[in-house]
Amino acid sequence: MHPDLLLMLLADARLPVAGHTQSATVEAAIAHGLTTHDVPAYVRTRLQSVTLVEAGTAVVARHAALTGASVDVVETAWAARTPSAALRASSRGQGRALVRLAGRLWPEVLPGLAEVRAPGRATVLGVVAAHLALGPEPLARLIGYDDVQTVCAAVLKLAPTDPSVVTGWVVDSLPDVDRLAATVAHLEEPADVPAVGCPQIEAWAEAHARTSRRLFRA
Amino acid sequence: MLTSTERVGRTRIRVGASPDGGRCRVRSTSAGSDPGASSLRAVLVHHDATGATISLVPEGALLLAGDAIEIDVTVDAGARLHLIEPAGTVAFDMRGGRARWDVRVRLEEDAALTWAGEPFVVAAGADVERTTRITMANGAAAAVRDTLVLGRYGEGPGRVRQRTSVSSGATPWLVEDLPLGPVSAPGLLGGHRVVASVLLLGTGVTADPDRAGADRLDLEHGGHQWRRLGAQAHEAALPDAWALALDTVR
Numbered sequence: 018m019h020p021d022l023l024l025m026l027l028a029d030a031r032l033p034v035a036g037h038t039q040s041a042t043v044e045a046a047i048a049h050g051l052t053t054h055d056v057p058a059y060v061r062t063r064l065q066s067v068t069l070v071e072a073g074t075a076v077v078a079r080h081a082a083l084t085g086a087s088v089d090v091v092e093t094a095w096a097a098r099t100p101s102a103a104l105r106a107s108s109r110g111q112g113r114a115l116v117r118l119a120g121r122l123w124p125e126v127l128p129g130l131a132e133v134r135a136p137g138r139a140t141v142l143g144v145v146a147a148h149l150a151l152g153p154e155p156l157a158r159l160i161g162y163d164d165v166q167t168v169c170a171a172v173l174k175l176a177p178t179d180p181s182v183v184t185g186w187v188v189d190s191l192p193d194v195d196r197l198a199a200t201v202a203h204l205e206e207p208a209d210v211p212a213v214g215c216p217q218i219e220a221w222a223e224a225h226a227r228t229s230r231r232l233f234r235a
Numbered sequence: 236m237l238t239s240t241e242r243v244g245r246t247r248i249r250v251g252a253s254p255d256g257g258r259c260r261v262r263s264t265s266a267g268s269d270p271g272a273s274s275l276r277a278v279l280v281h282h283d284a285t286g287a288t289i290s291l292v293p294e295g296a297l298l299l300a301g302d303a304i305e306i307d308v309t310v311d312a313g314a315r316l317h318l319i320e321p322a323g324t325v326a327f328d329m330r331g332g333r334a335r336w337d338v339r340v341r342l343e344e345d346a347a348l349t350w351a352g353e354p355f356v357v358a359a360g361a362d363v364e365r366t367t368r369i370t371m372a373n374g375a376a377a378a379v380r381d382t383l384v385l386g387r388y389g390e391g392p393g394r395v396r397q398r399t400s401v402s403s404g405a406t407p408w409l410v411e412d413l414p415l416g417p418v419s420a421p422g423l424l425g426g427h428r429v430v431a432s433v434l435l436l437g438t439g440v441t442a443d444p445d446r447a448g449a450d451r452l453d454l455e456h457g458g459h460q461w462r463r464l465g466a467q468a469h470e471a472a473l474p475d476a477w478a479l480a481l482d483t484v485r
Contacts, residue, residue, distance in 0.1 A: 049425075062422030095457035097407035105455065211396075212412040216462055217425030219452065227449075 023149045027142070028159055030170065034114040039107070040171035040233035041164055042218050045225035053176050057186045058134045060165050063191045067132040070098045070158040071108075071139040073201040076153045078143025080127045080205045089132045094207035101219040103226035107235030108137035115141045123148055131158075154202040161194035170217035171233060242267065243303040244274025244294075248318075250287050251311035259314055262289045265294070273297050275306060276326060286315030286347070297324055298363065300332025307339050310346035312391075314370075323353040323382075328360030335364040342375035347484050351477075354382040354468050357415075359466060361393030369436065371403045376437035378480035384468055385420055385428045392420050401436055401458075408436065408456045427464035431471035435459045435470075435480040450476060 030036050043051070046059060074095040081088045101106050115138060119126045129144045130136055136144075139160065146156040169183045204210065225231060244267045251260040256323040263277035271296030281288035291306070298304065310316045314380040326334060326405030342348055357363055369377065379456075401409040413430075415423060424430060450473060452460045461480075465471030 044465045058422055062419075065419065066423060093455075094410070097410045100409060100454055100460050101412065102453040173359075185466045209408075212400075212410040213423075214413060215423050216413070216430055216464055217423060217427070220425075220450075220462065220464060221451065224449075227453060 020149065020151050024151060024155050024159060027145070028163055029120070030166070032118070034111060034118055036167065038234040039111065039167050040175070040235065041089065041167040042104075042222045042225065042235065043168045043171050044175055044231060044233045045221035046218075047172075047175050048228075049221055049224070054170060055180050056168065056172055057189060060168050060186065060190050061193055061213060063168070063218065064161055064190065064197050065165055065214040067099075067166040067218055068096055069200065069211045069213055070198055072157040073204055074098075074137070074139035074148055075143040075146065075156050075160050076204050077207055078140045078203050079147045079151075079156055081151060081207075082144045082147035084140055087132065088129060088136070088140060088144060090137055091143070091207045091210070092133045094210050095137055095139060096210045098210060098214070100214065101222050103222040103235065104219065105137065106226070107222070108139065109135045109203065109232070110135045112136040112141040113141070115145065119145050146148075153204075154198045157198035157201050158194055161197045162191075165190045165194060174232065241302050241303045242269055242272035244268075244272045244307060245305040245307070246275045246277055246291070247275050247307045248289060248316070249309040249311065250314045251282050252313040256284060258282050258284055259287055259288070262350040272293075273299075273302055275304065283314055286317065288317040288319065290319045292321055292342070293324070298326040298330075298334050298336065298361075300329035300334060302334040304334075304336045305339075305457045306337070308348070309341045310343060310348050310375075310430070312343040313345045314432050315347040316349075318348070318350040320351065320353040323356060325356045325358055325374050326363045326395070327358050327363035328393075329362050329420070330360060333362045333364070334353070336366070338367040340367070340377070342369070342377060343373050344372045345374035346372070347375070348377040348379070349484055350377070350379045352379065352381045354384050356384040356387055357393035359390040359393050361395070363393070363395045365395055366398045367400070368476070369401045371401065371408070371437050373403075373459055374437070376484045377434065378477075378484040379431070379434040379436070380429045380466055380473075380477050380480075381417075381434075382429065382471065385415060387422075392417055395459070403456070406456065408458060409454055409460070411433075427466060429465045429468050429471040431463045431465070431468070431473050433461040433473050433476040433480050434484060437463075438483055440479060440483055442469045455462055
């Protein structure tokens with residue numbers, strides 16, 4: 018199987034992992050005053066902070082799965098870099114959906130995750146990528162690209178906007194996605210996972226988890 | 236990293252439990268790499284059988300280009316240390332230079348630390364590496380208050396790379412890297428210039444007054460980080476969370 022095809026499969030919003038329930042916190046951001054005009058900057062901020070942490074975690078989890086190192090230690094490193102319990106819970110919800118799907122498609126993936134009680138999405142994607150022979154750079158691009166698309170697709174549901182304009186934002190962010198991939202692709206050690214936090218996104222994510230007035234789960 | 240243009244001011248504080256039921260043992264030293272180096276003097280404010288209160292008093296103008304402040308704190312098993320600061324710190328315009336501020340804290344078994352940090356203001360043109368590393372043994376507890384202000388009133392933000400890590404044994408509890416500057420700060424802080432935080436480590440709270448609860452991040456391995464963003468330091472203050480954290484550790 019060509020790895021490009023597997024990458025397309027994993028990046029496809031039609032993958033049954035409930036991607037449509039996620040807004041990458043942009044719903045909370047808009048509720049707190051972010052305008053559609055600010056979305057490209059919001060995307061950039063994510064790629065330099067929380068999404069960088071996710072991508073670094075996935076790359077290191079992939080390396081751990083390939084070398085027989087502990088995947089749980091990678092998960093612990095990610096959790097220490099994710100101080101918001103709301104963000105950890107939403108990642109673990111997505112991780113659970115991915116584990117369920119991977120268990121059907123590639124059951125051999127599951128033993129690699131057995132030591133982790135509730136793996137987050139980045140950890141699961143890293144272990145899946147190891148099994149599918151996806152390289153670290155494509156894996157990091159997948160995480161970055163998916164994050165951008167999650168924000169932009171959610172914006173279309175939350176604020177009336179021309180879809181072609183929004184797709185333009187995605188295209189404009191691709192060099193940033195590539196930079197993110199280049200930053201993390203060589204990482205191997207859990208301690209080296211980037212730890213750039215985003216206090217504003219963390220605060221929004223916590224507020225979103227407490228509100229009942231929301232379209233997206235997170 | 237020591238560079239030839241750096242002036243290092245090192246402060247070491249070590250508090251140990253009383254060996255004979257009398258007052259606890261307190262040792263502190265302050266030393267500069269050269270006579271012009273600024274440093275923080277550890278002034279013993281209070282001292283009894285259960286713990287010590289020490290004020291970190293700046294000696295010389297702080298914080299200027301080339302300053303390297305190192306603060307090394309060890310609290311031995313069962314001992315308690317309360318650190319206070321007489322005033323906030325301003326990192327001034329460094330005109331292309333840099334400074335660093337390194338804090339290392341080691342808490343042995345059942346040790347307790349409270350650190351009532353005052354605002355750390357990064358003036359426009361300042362460039363600071365600010366690192367805090369805390370290691371916690373079993374049963375240790377800490378409450379640490381911090382207020383980071385980007386720019387004095389009416390000016391733009393300076394540059395600060397603020398790294399925080401807390402670990403226990405081989406397990407990281409909190410690892411955070413905030414590269415804040417004129418370009419990154421608007422996104423990372425949502426247009427705010429003040430980040431106030433209260434860390435409560437090694438212990439947790441069960442009941443939390445509503446006003447403090449909204450700002451609380453619950454860390455994976457127990458403990459909390461209350462955090463509030465604001466335009467002014469008083470807006471971002473966390474008095475309820477700090478009172479709660481102090482009560483929990485005391």
